[in-house]
Amino acid sequence: MAKGWKRVAEVALHRSGIVGIAERRRRSSLVILAYHNIVPRGEDLVGDASLHVDQEVFADQLDWLLEGRDIVSLRDALTPDGEIDRGARTRLVVTFDDAYRGAMTSGMEELRKRGVPSTVFVPPGLLGTEGFWWDRLAVGGAPLEGAVRDHALGALRGRGHEILEWARGESMPIQDVPDHARPLTEDELLSHPTLGAPTLGAHTWSHPNLAMLDGREVADELGRSREWLKSRTDHYVDWLAYPYGLTNRGAEDAAAGLFRASALIAGGAAVIRGARVGSLQRVPRLNVPRGMSIEGLALRLAGLP
Numbered sequence: 001m002a003k004g005w006k007r008v009a010e011v012a013l014h015r016s017g018i019v020g021i022a023e024r025r026r027r028s029s030l031v032i033l034a035y036h037n038i039v040p041r042g043e044d045l046v047g048d049a050s051l052h053v054d055q056e057v058f059a060d061q062l063d064w065l066l067e068g069r070d071i072v073s074l075r076d077a078l079t080p081d082g083e084i085d086r087g088a089r090t091r092l093v094v095t096f097d098d099a100y101r102g103a104m105t106s107g108m109e110e111l112r113k114r115g116v117p118s119t120v121f122v123p124p125g126l127l128g129t130e131g132f133w134w135d136r137l138a139v140g141g142a143p144l145e146g147a148v149r150d151h152a153l154g155a156l157r158g159r160g161h162e163i164l165e166w167a168r169g170e171s172m173p174i175q176d177v178p179d180h181a182r183p184l185t186e187d188e189l190l191s192h193p194t195l196g197a198p199t200l201g202a203h204t205w206s207h208p209n210l211a212m213l214d215g216r217e218v219a220d221e222l223g224r225s226r227e228w229l230k231s232r233t234d235h236y237v238d239w240l241a242y243p244y245g246l247t248n249r250g251a252e253d254a255a256a257g258l259f260r261a262s263a264l265i266a267g268g269a270a271v272i273r274g275a276r277v278g279s280l281q282r283v284p285r286l287n288v289p290r291g292m293s294i295e296g297l298a299l300r301l302a303g304l305p
Contacts, residue, residue, distance in 0.1 A: 030272040032093040034285040037100035038107035047135030050289040055106045073117040082276045094118040102180035121203035121241035124228045128185035131177040133160040158209030201239040210251040218254045252281035271303040
């Protein structure tokens with residue numbers, strides 16, 4: 001019921017013209033969009049539903065986003081010192097986290113059709129695995145219970161292997177996920193036929209919660225992922241996306257000392273206005289979950305709640 005009323009409110013605001021006025025006032029703004037997986041046509045949704053957007057929906061979103069806006073590469077959106085390359089129209093960047101196979105196949109197919117650039121943030125230590133813990137524990141597509149997620153990200157520090165071992169000890173159901181909901185293998189990533197479309201950024205080595213690690217562990221997670229990508233592909237960009245969008249001062253300081261460009265968080269004031277970002281270690285992104293309507297996306301791009 002709550003979702004139904006939210007949808008009604010989004011449509012009403014969109015049709016009222018308020019959204020259009022608000023976005024026009026922010027024409028020189030920058031918004032970095034964050035996706036995870038794209039579910040190929042004809043495939044079933046399996047896993048944490050919020051992270052899996054249907055291919056048809058993604059295609060519709062791209063077509064709408066391209067109406068009166070410019071989608072640019074991450075390299076072209078911000079200079080290494082945080083200055084925004086402002087244009088006359090809203091500028092957007094498309095990013096994906098985790099190198100899901102669905103995103104790297106069906107998602108790239110839609111981007112390639114439209115000539116849209118993108119960046120994929122890769123955790124190399126998870127390539128070729130049987131799936132991510134949050135998808136394997138989200139049986140039936142239901143969101144994880146708050147207590148489970150809190151324990152996984154807190155006491156277990158977001159480390160997938162430890163989380164799945166704990167879940168087995170608690171006799172929790174752990175499901176298999178289809179290929180599209182798994183990360184690519186290393187060979188697939190490095191020989192991917194669409195590799196010319198996305199650039200690749202760092203997402204740590206094994207996708208832990210950096211805010212729960214000590215300094216040595218943070219340095220290892222950041223350094224290994226960066227060096228792995230730099231040594232294997234010419235498509236690397238010196239950007240970091242914090243796993244789970246979580247960070248702390250120690251992780252941000254480590255990122256500042258290692259990455260020449262910027263580090264991305266999830267949430268916050270996702271519409272970036274002005275001549276430069278506030279902090280290169282806390283560049284905001286707008287998460288685009290499953291179920292976000294075009295009207296809802298329009299509200300977010302206009303800087304409305």
